[in-house]
Amino acid sequence: MADNNNLLVQVEDLKIHFFTNEGIVRAVDGVTFDIHSGETLCMVGESGCGKSVTARALLQIVHRPGKIVDGSIVLYRQKSHDQIEKVRISDLEPKGREIRSIRGKDISMIFQEPMTSLSPMYTVGNQIMETIMLHTKADKNQARARTLELLEFVGIPRPNRIIDEYPFRLSGGMRQRAMIAMALSCNPRLLIADEPTTALDVTTQAQIIDLIQGLQKDYDMGVLFITHDLGVVAEIADRVAVMYLGNVVEYSDVYTIFNDPQHPYTQSLLRSIPKVTATREKLEVIRGMVPSPFRRPSGCPFHPRCPKAMPVCSEIEPKTISLTENHQVHCLLFDEDAKKPVREMAS
Amino acid sequence: MTINEIDLALADRASGGPSTESDVRIEVATQWQLMWWKFRRHKLAMFGGALVLFFYLLAAFAEFFAPVNFTTYNEQYVYAPPQMIHFFREGKLAPYVYGYKFERDPVSYKKTWAIDKSVIIPLRFFNHGDPYKFWGLFRGDLHLIGPVNASDPFYLLGADKSGRDVFSRIIYSARVSLTVGLVGVAISFTIGILVGGISGLVGGVVDNLIQRLIEILISIPTLPVWLALAAMVPLSWSALRVYFMITVILSLVGWMGLARVVRSKFLALREEDFIMAAQLDGVPRGRMITKHMIPSFLSHIIASITLSIPGMILGETALSFLGLGLRPPVVSWGVMLQDTQKVAVIAIYPWLLFPAVAVIIVVLALNFLGDGLRDAADPYQ
Amino acid sequence: MWKYLFRRFLSMLFTVWVISMLSFALIQLPPGDYVTTLVNQLVATSAGSSTISSEYIEQLREMYGFNQPMYVQYFKWIGKILTRGEFGYSFVYKRDAAVMITERLPMSFALSFASMILVWAVALPIGIYSAVRQYSLGDYIFSFMGFIGLAVPNFLLALILLFITYKYFDKAMIGLFSQEFASAPWSMAKFVDMLKHLWIPATIIGLGGTAGLIRTMRANLLDELNKPYVETARAKGLSERRLLWKYPVRHAMNPFISTIGWALPGFVAGDVIVSIVLNLPTSGPVLFNALKAQDMYVAAGFILMLSILTVIGTFISDILLAMLDPRIRLQ
C-alpha cells in the first residue's frame, strides 16, 4: 500500500510517563507506528489509553508532569525537491526554535473542543493570519487573502464576514471548520485530528469528516485521526492502531482489523458494535473497567478483562509480534516462546 | 452505519458503568477521602490547621493557660518589661525568672525598669494561683505555670499601664477575638446561604433582584459603614450586648461574598455533568441533592468560611483599636491595642504590640488553612 | 456595547440612589435628632446662662423640617445636595459640611488612586511570574510575602511606620505635604510635593490589596494556562513568550480589571483607617471624628461621597472590561 518513499513520521517504542505526586503514570508505554503521506492512520481505544498523549508528543506539547522518557519520533521532511531531511522530534527541546518551526507548518493539529480551542478574545481571521505570518513571509494583506481563501475552502459561507467575527459567535461546526482552516494554512504534511467531531452533532460530524477526507486527497497529506467511533474508522482509515493502556495492541490495515482481528481486545471492541438485525441482542460490553493508571495490572495490562487470558498473562509483559508484514499484535497468545516454559512447568 | 452507541458504551465504561446505589455511596466516600489526601499533602495548610486548633484550645482553656486572671493588676509593676523564662537551674528542671529593679537613667534621670539577676523568682507547673470560675461554671485555681510565691512578679510578655500581665490578657483576648470571627461567620453564613440559596434555586427575577442588591451592598466601602454603625452603639450598653452588636455589624458586611459563592455553586451544580448523569440514571431528586450536591458544595463553603474568618478578626481588631468596637472591661486583641495608639507609648513600651503578633499569626494560620481547604475542595486539579 | 454600558449606567444610578438612602438612614440612627444635639450643644457652650425656649426648639424643628414625614425629609436632604451642593452644617467644626467634603475628598481620591496604581504595578507582573513559574522559589517567596500582606492589618503597618519615623527620621515624612506647603494654596509645586509624600501611605494601604491581587492573578492565569486555546496557540508554533502575552494573560486580565470595582471599597477603607492613624488630611479623620461626635450631616455626606466614588470606579472598570473583552462588547 504505502511504500517507504512516502514515509512521513516514524514512531518507535515511544514511552511517555507522567511524574505525578502520586507516582509515575505510564501513559504511553512503548508505542510503534508510522504514518505515510496520503494515508490515514486511525487510532482507537478507550478513554485514557494514551491516544491524545501520543498525538501531542508528535508536536512535543505533552503536558507538564509528562515526559518522553524513551523511544523516538522521526519526521521525514522534504527539504528540497529530492532531498529528504530526518528530524528527530523526540530529541528536540519542547520550547526550542526548531520544533516551533515544525508546529503548524509541517505538522498541525485539530483538537476535540471547537468551543474552547479558539480564543474568544480575537477574531477568527486574526488567529488564522497569525499562523500564516508566523511561518511564511506573507505580510498582513497576503495573509488575509490567504485566510479568506482557506475559509472558503473549508466551506464557511460568507468568509468575508466570518473573518472578522469572534469565535464565540459561531456554531460548533463553523468553529471546527475555522480550526481546520487554521491547521491547513501552511500546507502541513501531517494533520493530527484528535477526536475532531466528538463535540459536534451527527450531521456536522459527517460533514467535517468528509471535509478532512477531501482535503487529504487534495493535499496528499498524512492524517492521524483519533476517534472512539468505529464507524468513522471503517469509513476513513487506511490503517488502524488499536490502543489499550499505553500500548498499541493491534496494528494493521483497516480490512484486516475489521475482518480478521486477532487481539482479544480488538475482538471484543468490534463485538460491542450494535448490529441491526431482526432480533435485537443485548449489546456485548467488555467486562470490567479500564484500570486506574496507578494500578496498572502486572504482565499484560489487559489480562484481567481478557476472555482468553492464560496464567502466563499476568506474569510476562507481551512483546509485539508480527503476524504478517503489516499486521502486528501485542499479545502473548501469539508468542510461542513465552507460552512454552510455563506449560512445561505446569505439566 | 452510525455507531454512536459504542461511544456511549465506551464512555460508560470509563466512568465506571451505569451507577448503582452502591456506586453512588462509594463515590461520595472517596470524594471526602480524596480531599483529605489532597489536604494532607498541603504542608502549610496542615501547619495552619494545627496552629488554629492550638489557638482555639488556648481560648477555650484560657483560665488554665493564663498564669493570672486578666483583671489581676499590680500597680507596683506598671509597664514592667518582659521577663525571660529559664527552665533549668543547676541541671534540674526548675523554671524561674529574674526579678525587677528600678534604675535611674544616667542621662535623663528617668526611672526605668531593669532585670535584676540577683533575684530569682521560682515558678511551678500546675501552680495553684488566682482562683477563677472556669466558663463561669466550675471553681478552680490551677494554672499551667505560675510563680510559687503569688506576690512575685511574673510578666512573660511584660505588663501594661495598670501592671496587668500582657501574656495572660492575650490568652483571654483570644476567647473574644476568635469567637467574634466564629459567631460573625455563623451569622453571615446563615444569611449568605439563605439569600444565595434562594437566588440560585429560584432563579429568574428573584435572582436578578438579589444579585443587584448584593452588587450595591458590595460597592459600599465596609470600614466607614462599620465605623458608622459601631459609633451608634450606645455607651450605656453592657459589654455582652456590645459584643453581640459588634459581631452582628461585622457579619452584616461579610455575607454578600458567601451568598455569591453559594449561588454560583448552586448554578454550576445544576449544570454539572454528574448531576445530569444522576438524573439520567433516575436517582431521585432528594438523594441527588444530599449525595451529590452537598458534598461537592460543602467543601467549598467550608473553605470560604475559613477564609472569611480572618476578615472578621481584623475588622474587630480595627474597630476596637479605634475605640469604636469592644470596650473595656472586655478584653480583645483590638482592645489591648488601644493602648498603642500613641507612638510615644510604642517607642518606650514596644511589648504592648504583642497582641498584634497574635492577630497576625492567627490570621496567617487561618489563611493557610483556608487555602489548603480550597485547593483540596477543587476536584479538578 | 452601548446597550451594555447604558444598562450598567442605569444600575450605577440605582446603586447611588440606594446608597443615598442608606446614608440618610445613618443620620436618623442616633437617638434624638439634629436639633436635640444642637440644643445640647448650645446649652453646653452657653453654660446654662440662658435656657432655650421650647418655642425656639419647635422653630428649629420646623426650619429643618423634622416635623415632616421621613420621605419628605429625605427628599429635602438629597434635593439640597443635588441642587445646591449643600450637605448640611457641622456643629462640631462649626462649618459647612460641603466645604469640608470638598477639602478632604480629593485627597482621599488621590490616595486611593495612588494605592491602586501601586497595587497594579506590583501585583500584575508578580502574579504573572508566580503563575508561569509555579512552585519555583520566587513563587514561594512571593506567596509568603502575599500571606504576610494579608495578615498584617494596615493600621498596624501605619503604626510601625509611625514608630520608625518617630525613632529614626524627622516627622515631616509622614503627612501628605511638607511643612511649607501644608497650608499653602494649591500650586504645581504643592502638587509635586504631595506626589512625593503619597507613596508611603499608598504602600501601606495597598499592601493587603496587593497580596490579594497577586493571588487572584496567579490563580486566574493558572486556570487560563491549561485552556485548550493555549494549546492551539502552542501547536501553531508560537513562542512561549508571545503566546503567554497574547492569550492567557489577556484573558486573565479580565478579572484583574474588574477588581477596580471590588478593590476600591477596600482602598477607601484603608484610606480611612490609615489616615486616622497617620493623621493625614483626607476624609478618614474627619469622618471618624464626625461619627464619634455624632455629627451626622458630615458623616452622612462623607459616606455618601466615598461610596459614590467607589461606584464610579466600578463603572469605569465596566467600561474597561467592555473595551477589552469582545464577549461583553458584542452581547
Ligand SMILES: Nc1ncnc2c1ncn2[C@@H]1O[C@H](COP(=O)(O)OP(=O)(O)OP(=O)(O)O)[C@@H](O)[C@H]1O
Ligand atoms: N496531566 C496529566 N497528569 C497525569 N496523568 C496524565 C496527565 N495527562 C494524561 N495523563 C495520563 O495519561 C493517560 C492517557 O491520557 P490521554 O489523554 O492520552 O487519553 P486518551 O486516550 O486521549 O483518552 P480520551 O479518549 O478520553 O481523550 C491518562 O490515563 C492519564 O492517566
Ligand SMILES: [Mg+2]
Ligand atoms: Mg484524548
